[in-house]
Amino acid sequence: MRFARRAAIVVVAVVAAVLALTRIPRPTPLARSPAERLGLDRWHASDTLGQGESLVALLARRGLEAADAAMAVQSLHGLVDDRRIPAGLQVNVHGDTASARATDVELLLNDDKVIRLHRDGEVWTATEEIIPWVTDTLVVRGAVHTNLYDAVDEAGGAFLSKGARTQLAWEIADVYEYRVDMSRDLQDGDSVRVLFERATNPSNVNRIGRILAAGLERGGQEITAVRFVHPDGKAEYFDEKGKSLRASFLRAPLSFRRISSVFGRRKHPILGIWRQHAGTDYSAASGTPVRSIGDGVVIYAGRKGGYGNVLEIRHRNGFVTRYGHLRGFAKGIRRGTSVTQGQTVAYVGMTGLATGPHLHFEVLVNGVQRNPSTALRQSAAVALGGRERAAFDSVARVALAELGRAPGVMLAP
Numbered sequence: 537m538r539f540a541r542r543a544a545i546v547v548v549a550v551v552a553a554v555l556a557l558t559r560i561p562r563p564t565p566l567a568r569s570p571a572e573r574l575g576l577d578r579w580h581a582s583d584t585l586g587q588g589e590s591l592v593a594l595l596a597r598r599g600l601e602a603a604d605a606a607m608a609v610q611s612l613h614g615l616v617d618d619r620r621i622p623a624g625l626q627v628n629v630h631g632d633t634a635s636a637r638a639t640d641v642e643l644l645l646n647d648d649k650v651i652r653l654h655r656d657g658e659v660w661t662a663t664e665e666i667i668p669w670v671t672d673t674l675v676v677r678g679a680v681h682t683n684l685y686d687a688v689d690e691a692g693g694a695f696l697s698k699g700a701r702t703q704l705a706w707e708i709a710d711v712y713e714y715r716v717d718m719s720r721d722l723q724d725g726d727s728v729r730v731l732f733e734r735a736t737n738p739s740n741v742n743r744i745g746r747i748l749a750a751g752l753e754r755g756g757q758e759i760t761a762v763r764f765v766h767p768d769g770k771a772e773y774f775d776e777k778g779k780s781l782r783a784s785f786l787r788a789p790l791s792f793r794r795i796s797s798v799f800g801r802r803k804h805p806i807l808g809i810w811r812q813h814a815g816t817d818y819s820a821a822s823g824t825p826v827r828s829i830g831d832g833v834v835i836y837a838g839r840k841g842g843y844g845n846v847l848e849i850r851h852r853n854g855f856v857t858r859y860g861h862l863r864g865f866a867k868g869i870r871r872g873t874s875v876t877q878g879q880t881v882a883y884v885g886m887t888g889l890a891t892g893p894h895l896h897f898e899v900l901v902n903g904v905q906r907n908p909s910t911a912l913r914q915s916a917a918v919a920l921g922g923r924e925r926a927a928f929d930s931v932a933r934v935a936l937a938e939l940g941r942a943p944g945v946m947l948a949p
């Protein structure tokens with residue numbers, strides 16, 4: 537009875553609101569010419585600032601008279617130093633078709649900021665606009681057929697702009713960089729799921745925020761990852777048992793995002809005995825940074841036969857890593873130098889017996905070459921304890937429940 541009365545009140549309120557809305561006089565739209573409606577009364581041009589080119593020169597190239605262009609740039613004073621605008625900056629110019637003159641210029645400074653120049657008569661004014669990005673959280677699940685890119689590209693197609701799909705694949709690879717070499721450890725039938733933050737701007741361009749949780753299933757076994765922030769503010773990924781995903785070694789000497797451009801061109805012709813070698817080859821562009829997979833000390837940095845320029849690093853527990861065909865070494869890298877995990881130590885090249893730029897990578901344990909994918913599979917994982925463990929468990933419970941939902945945007949509970 538009480539419910540019925542309350543429902544009746546709600547219905548009356550809704551009807552009253554609808555009536556009130558319909559009685560509000562709507563402004564009649566201004567009559568627009570056919571040209572206006574088709575957008576033909578305005579012209580638009582998009583351009584990119586060249587190396588060493590001034591903004592005045594670009595605007596002149598886009599049809600502004602020299603004095604007009606100079607005044608437009610002068611209006612920037614106080615907002616941005618036009619001498620410091622980087623090459624590659626996107627500049628949009630708009631004008632009236634009737635007068636053929638430019639009336640508006642947009643400088644797309646970065647993802648977050650646009651400067652708009654507008655001409656009123658002969659006077660240009662500049663305003664700065666902060667682009668609003670809206671963030672939400674979503675789940676994406678992908679099946680691996682060939683590689684991580686294809687899996688994320690297919691799974692994220694409905695939710696993410698193209699660049700953001702690539703970024704998501706990179707971020708996932710980073711989460712698992714101590715556990716999985718994404719360029720060679722995945723196989724058809726593996727799968728990935730991820731809970732993450734997506735930012736969207738007014739042009740529907742997305743970018744990836746934080747990865748909150750992920751699951752990577754290989755050969756029927758899933759490695760889960762849950763983001764947890766320590767009291768000191770540092771974020772780290774843990775599995776569902778509270779064990780860190782970190783380990784003493786990164787699983788690959790090249791960052792996944794740096795070998796993306798040559799994905800699928802991994803196999804390359806190699807000479808003679810190099811076809812039999814016990815190492816792992818990574819195709820990558822010449823000059824790609826090579827990172828030390830663990831903390832250690834350089835024991836060799838120089839030329840050595842078919843290896844060309846080669847770097848050897850000694851780590852703890854009898855491990856040595858070897859990086860061959862290098863174009864050169866990073867600054868300060870020589871015998872005796874201490875290096876830390878992830879530090880750039882050299883650059884990919886094709887010195888020695890190599891027919892194309894690639895990194896030759898070896899793991900030796902007590903002097904014997906070992907298969908990196910098994911030799912590096914040792915987890916030095918520290919489990920969270922005490923109060924941190926309790927805090928992690930409650931974070932993990934929520935994150936893993938969200939991760940288990942169907943793909944799409946997560947609504948707040």
Ligand SMILES: [Zn+2]
Nearest residue numbers: 815816817896
């Ligand atoms: Zn090799």
